[in-house]
Amino acid sequence: MSNMVMVGGVPVGGNNRITVQTMATVKTERVDECAEELNACVDAGADIVRVAVRDEADASALKTLAEKVRAPIVADIHFDYRLALRSAENGAAKIRINPGNIGGKREIKAVSDCLKQYGIPVRAGANSGSIEKEFLDKYGRSAEALAESALRSARCFEEFGVENIVLSAKASDAETTVKAYRILRARCDYPLHLGVTEAGGGRYGIIKGAVGIGSLLMDGIGDTVRVSLTAPPIEEVRAAVEILRAAGKRKDFAEVISCPTCGRCDYDVIGLSEKIRKATENTHKRIKIAVMGCVVNGVGEGREADVGIAGGKDKCVIFRGGEAVRTVPAGEAETELMKEVELWLTKN
Ligand code: SF4
Incomplete structure (x- = not known):
């Protein structure tokens, strides 16, 4: 030291x-x-x-x-x-x-x-x-x-x-x-x-x-x-x-992780992850939020996140700690994910 x-x-x-x-x-x-x-x-x-x-x-x-x-x-x-x-x-x-x-x-x-x-x-x-x-x-x-x-x-x-x-x-x-x-x-x-x-x-x-x-x-x-x-x-x-x-030397912030997308992706992961990043940039509490491109792999790949969303053409799955908790219409992805983020921040 x-x-x-x-x-x-x-x-x-x-x-x-x-x-x-x-x-x-x-x-x-x-x-x-x-x-x-x-x-x-x-x-x-x-x-x-x-x-x-x-x-x-x-x-x-x-x-x-x-x-x-x-x-x-x-x-x-x-x-x-x-x-x-x-x-x-x-x-x-x-x-x-x-x-x-x-x-x-x-x-x-x-x-x-x-x-x-x-x-x-x-x-x-x-x-x-x-x-x-x-x-x-x-x-x-x-x-x-x-x-x-x-x-x-x-x-x-x-x-x-x-x-x-x-x-x-x-x-x-x-x-x-x-x-x-x-x-x-x-x-x-x-x-x-x-x-x-x-x-x-x-x-x-x-x-x-x-x-x-x-x-x-x-x-x-x-x-x-x-x-x-x-x-x-x-x-x-x-x-x-x-x-x-x-480098893991600052933990008091909202980290948005997202997949790189591939041919399985049917919705705008780049746009949604950027919106969530902006919406949480003044959060001074440690939370990891996943924005994943498909339901097939997204929930499992995002399991280290506290909350996350895995998108589809019409519906998205909201998950916590790798467990799906509910399905929401794709058009409400941002609102529903932010609700989940706020809930997590209130409880933790
Ligand atoms: S989560 Fe789905 S869309 Fe994203 S990279 Fe993995 S397989 Fe592709």
Whole structure:
């Protein structure tokens, strides 16, 4: 089990729920727009949000932003360690900084002292683009080099007494990412921030993120997740929540399972399953609902669902736990299935 750190009021690590993160695309100094973008992400399931702090204007904006955003804010800093100090002063709940690009020991010590003074954690780590030369020379461009480089960045802060560290080791391909995090988990107890960096966009980006993050989650590795997508941050949050659900790490939702359909199917399974998914998307209770294409196989194949429907041309069968309970006209499939869902939710 990893150690736990607090990011504002949100625990990361230990036995706590795996959190979802994203990063604003709006410039931090445009406070109202930035807050609007981030609060929409919070409503979609983000637990922690990050902003780029490029200069003094961004660092100053953090103060108002922290009051407007309904989640703790991580300040993302490069090169200028003084921006980390200003961000901490202005309410950042965590600092993301690479000790390798802020100067030397004097600057790292100044940031470390500030982290301890404000009691906030730091995310250290490495990306495939920021692996230290020493490790590239020793291991080549590999998971080992990435993990060693990430551990080195944590040690830079440890040296000055910082204990609240979250670590990341992101590559732009899923395989290296997975291997690097497995090495980190074996070698340290820091909470791990998972992600495949520069995963791209669209369906491929989501799938790449899901393969990398999902593999680690299935190994029991990972404390907080960011799906990096070339897309609005709310899409990252939606993808992260769905990865956590699919990996069995979030159970408080309605899962609609449905068959792929085949030549036996005589009704609109795709349309009905989408309607049921939409109708239950705000359900925060664990229920599994099956929408199956035919009576011949549907009831049996859907037996792991709490409630379900197996369709036919004129009639559909409603079932619970694999047992048929009643037959309804096909035209009333949606209404009757939703009645059954609501009944189950009331009783359970
Ligand atoms: S449940 Fe019926 S329609 Fe759906 S895939 Fe199985 S056999 Fe085909």
